[in-house]
Amino acid sequence: MRLEQIKEYNGTLELVSGLHIGAGDTEMRIGGTDNPIVKHPHTNEPYIPGSSIKGKIRSLLELASGLIALRRGADGGPLGLRDFQGAPEEKQGDCLDLLRLFGISGGDADKTGTVGPTRLIVSDAFLDKAWRDDAWQQGLPFTEIKSENSIDRIKGTATNPRFTERVVEGAKFKVSFRLKVFGGDGDLETLLFKGLKLLEMDALGGSGSRGYGRVRFVFDDPETQGMYGAIQPF
Template sequence: MTAYAHLYGKIFLSGTMKVITGLHIGALSDSMSIGGIDSPVVRDPVTRYPYIPGSSLKGKLRSLLERTEFTRQRNGNVEQYFSRPGGGNVKHRHECTKPECPVCRMFGATSSKQDEGNNLPARLAVRDLHLTRESAEELKGLETGLYMTEWKSENGLDRLTAAANPRQIERVPAGSEFHFELVYTVTDTTQILDDWQNIIEQLRILEDDALGGHGSRGYGQVQFKCEQLVVRTLDTYRNGDDSALILDDFGEEFPLRSHWDQVAGLFANGFASQHV
């Protein structure tokens, strides 16, 4: 059964993500012959620019939220939490399909059995992250032998035989900046603040964690700079206005919270003035 979901509007958070230590988000290694890199990064097929698939950031945020939510349940059963109702051997991923669950309502859930649980559409979408114009220009000038990236040798040792297993891993260099955008669909106006608190919290945790591969080797430290929060209600879309509200005063407090009365008013008004 598919849970019925309202659509009150959309909220967009955008800004830049800075790569603090070399970042590796791997593509399938079908291009081994090109340049002899064992582990290439994902690239746009047209421009050949390295980019970060939105699914990589979204997956990381989901796994961090699963872990923080599970931790907050304190006495939760790990086997039960990281599995799916109705069976399957899906482990290490949470999917309870309960509409009130902060993880499932944010990232979506599909029930493995028709008669158990709900299919929840994801509220959060993450756009692909592309290099800012300045970073792209800078990286084009790199002289590493690779287009816009660097490579790093990792010398893995086989723990049993002590045989060296050298590999070349391609990375997006430190200092590069990507544009990011998160798109949140408002399906329940009473959960907007809770959901966004979770998003912001996971972004902060991610800054102290790692994005992409080889995080334990120090890869993938990133830093988010939020620049703009845009709210669009149904009225915005119907009237063709650009946006109902633009917030760009990111200070100590997340602007959605400091402007909450205004935001709540927008959604309430949207309702009151429903076109008949």
């Protein structure tokens, strides 16, 4: 196994709708929200963890592959080495590509080196400087507090109010993907782009079924953008 190249894809993630990726803050402050978003500890500006992007595209690609039905574990976790080893021959190639792109658990003993190291590195996405500076100059907020309620079907009244923090629609973040290319790998570049296309069709973060988390990717390099635009996820 020999590392031949590391490809880098830089671009912008634009929010088509408000985005909520929770911070897991259990402390409720007076006048605050009970569902805050993750923010940088120094700047207090919102950002998107690379793990959130990577985890969601992995989940979507596994669903699209049909391999979830072959899961050998009892939980709903990601595909692992046991799933590859137990998959039908016609599905092993797809499973191997997914495991090579996203990696396997440290508990999986890949003694033959079939999978090897994780190929995909996804960086944390921070606010685009031009967008951030423009918002500052106009006095526009980076986030909003969205109020939601449940509806009592009998009385027709709102109950259980909750307040969710979201990054505002239109916000832009800089994204960076790096792809390690080893001899013998399949077309992992196309697989990555398919995952990003699926993410555009689905949602990132929480409450996607309620319209949150719609995103759009635009790459800095015109050639990369052309390749990405030509991808059909199905």
